[in-house]
């Protein structure tokens with residue numbers, strides 16, 4: 293069953309088209325990472341799923357209903373990019389207050405533990421650090437025990453330990469059957485945790501699949517080595533993309549066919565050293581998918 297379904301969705305703000313013919317379905321129980329460069333339309337899509345705005349055209353269904361309907365909205369938890377937290381309430385009071393709005397909330401202690409907030413439960417929200425505020429926003433999103441959680445850039449501003457705790461909590465919520473869709477600019481986190489990655493650009497879906505599938509679709513490998521070859525020569529190696537070379541002759545490039553490239557390099561019979569070949573990451577795939585120009589346009593000499 294699909295927990296979220298957007299079909300043929302357009303959203304315009306005056307002359308700006310934020311979403312154009314967006315089709316996206318999220319299966320129940322799945323952890324989906326929505327990726328895309330700034331302005332791709334991720335927050336706009338989430339706002340439609342939250343029922344905060346209506347599409348200009350097309351249909352948005354969450355849990356089989358319209359998210360602008362109160363009954364549906366009560367089953368969705370939201371962690372926006374920036375939350376207006378009640379500054380005078382303590383963390384525990386804020387979580388308790390929000391829990392009181394839901395028919396079957398999590399116990400407050402459980403929501404505090406989930407967001408790793410027990411140590412600051414007595415502190416006023418207004419006195420929290422940036423990362424602690426993000427953790428409180430997460431507790432507020434989860435305390436209603438929602439079936440669907442929509443989370444916009446959760447780990448921005450969190451330190452390494454809070455990030456780990458956040459991903460553990462999200463993984464536990466997924467194991468408990470929740471559907472989770474989140475946006476992030478931390479691709480290595482998405483790569484580790486998400487079942488599925490959806491890459492958006494200019495208001496539409498550009499790629500959609502498991503992190504592994506996207507890596508191999510756009511992927512290949514990163515190759516680096518030191519030689520006397522100059523940028524133009526490096527760019528002529530077969531399949532070379534995103535070529536960079538520094539003043540010491542250390543070259544880095546991406547290729548879909550590392551074997552062919554290495555054969556050509558060896559055939560040139562120039563000395564080279566420091567050879568490294570690593571598998572392309574989700575970040576490489578993302579950069580290759582969302583690059584504004586062709587691969588040649590991205591070559592640089594550092």
Ligand SMILES: Nc1ncnc2c1ncn2[C@@H]1O[C@H](COP(=O)(O)OP(=O)(O)OP(=O)(O)O)[C@@H](O)[C@H]1O
Nearest residue numbers: 305308309310328329330331332333334335336337
């Ligand atoms: N209320 C609004 N009025 C006018 N334009 C808007 C509004 N909301 C969003 N936009 C525009 O729609 C486009 C998509 O914005 P959106 O915030 O959805 O992108 P995003 O992918 O979430 O970006 P980011 O990664 O920077 O958060 C942008 O061009 C943005 O300027």
